[in-house]
Amino acid sequence: MAVPSTHQAIARATTFLFVPATRPERIAKALASGAGAVVVDLEDAVAPGEKAAARTALLAAVKALEPAQRARLLVRTNAADTPWHADDVVAVAACVAQGLAGAMLAKAESAAELGALARALGPQGLLVPLVESNAGLDALDALAQAPQVVRLAFGHLDFQVDLGLECAADEAELLPVRLALVRASRRAGLAAPVDGVTTATDDLARLAEDTARSRRMGFGGKLCIHPAQVAPVQAAFAPDPAALAWARRVLDEAPAHGGAVFRLDGRMVDAPVLALAARLLARAGDQPTAV
Template identity: 85%
Template sequence: MPSVQGAIARATTFLFVPATRPERIAKALASGAGAVVVDLEDAVAPDDKAAARTALLSAVQGLEPGERARLLVRTNAAGTPWHADDVAAVAACVAQGLAGAMVAKAESAGVLQAVANALGPEGLLVPLVESNAGLDALDTLARAPQVVRLAFGHLDFQVDLGMECGPDEAELLPVRLAFARASRRAGLAAPVDGVTTATDDLPRLQQDTARSRRLGFGGKLCIHPAQVAPVQAAFAPGPEELAWAARVLEAAPAHGGAVFRLDGRMVDAPVLALAARLVARA
């Protein structure tokens, strides 16, 4: 599991593909996305759920092991008529090397425990938190077995609370901060932010992703392959950042752990940690 877990923990892009379009899975994996999420939930009509599961199982068999390790399946929420069959299908895929499940409408650690039991110890979980109840349970969800990251379904969250956010979504700042804090407390990789629905608005995508990074997120859900490269670029340290981090780390040993100044800026333990994180992210 370590290599599979590492792939999902490191991913900055999670690209959705409808399970009804299995021919797109290989294309999505080839897009450069860190992870691909095959969707059995919102992208699949109720009458197509069973056929979508069958298509998923067939598509997974045609993938290479390294591709399966980057694949998650978004299941329908617990309490829906399709949840149990979705989990059984994901379990069959996990047995073939698929990473695990993105659990929609996650609100209960008990549900996550049941999904983990069904998938077995190799199956990773990414709870998609989309409601006020999910936010209230954030810490218990983050600490549930086999959870590797939290993801924020901010559109459904707004609907659940009756919110009408502005373009900058300033109203959601405390919620996003809660995700970063819960992930940190549980020792998880940085959380994954929600989608940008404007697939042809590059400035909006860049602004949304920059906000995610500033708030401590480490990845973003994507709904179009064209979003992958800009999101990855926004999360990656720029050349100037990396050059600064390298100078900091190079200068630090000469000061024996004491505070020093570089480029007119004080360098202490938190700054050293930031420099190390930038280099590791690159």
């Protein structure tokens, strides 16, 4: 089986596990957790006085990793308007030169910020803008269409703070924002966006509810803050075996009908149903029959 490219690894990942840059010994463990991608955090997880030491630790840790591990690694940089951003970019660029996937920009708010970051990282550096503010929401299309952006991510906690929201447990107040991220990703031809964290690391029921909502809304992954969250989130995003079997049967049957509507198991199969079947198989990494 061919090894997925760095772009494929980030575009297909359903779990993005955060690790503080001040705990470099956890990076290899996080990569071994089964997470699709690991995000080394230089932002919220690192106190201002520890930023420089965290960058040094990051550089040393990346050198010790295997190439396949580096391809699944992102670094969350501090926002572009902070005093730490420029030094973060220098460190991440050095890591990208060694095969690290790219950067997750905290509080992304403009295409100009992303353009500058892309130029600093070079053409191989992938970008995942983290939308965490009203300004970021206003700039969604520009962020999604910026060079080297693979997918969008939603920092829903900071977003609530920025807008002064007090969301209920089901976060119904954020449904329009989540839909906006999904729509912007679709317009830009990106992989489905990545939803925010579930902070209750010991509440698997809450995690299941949050992840189910993410999937229903069209998200393709979720940010995680504890290794115990990885397996449940991946399972929630994985296509159901019965649904995959149905999708294969639909696409295998379709050529015999020459593009016409047909019935299978008492259900009408038309163009939208064919597209749904193909999408299910693509998500699972299957290769459907051409229709």
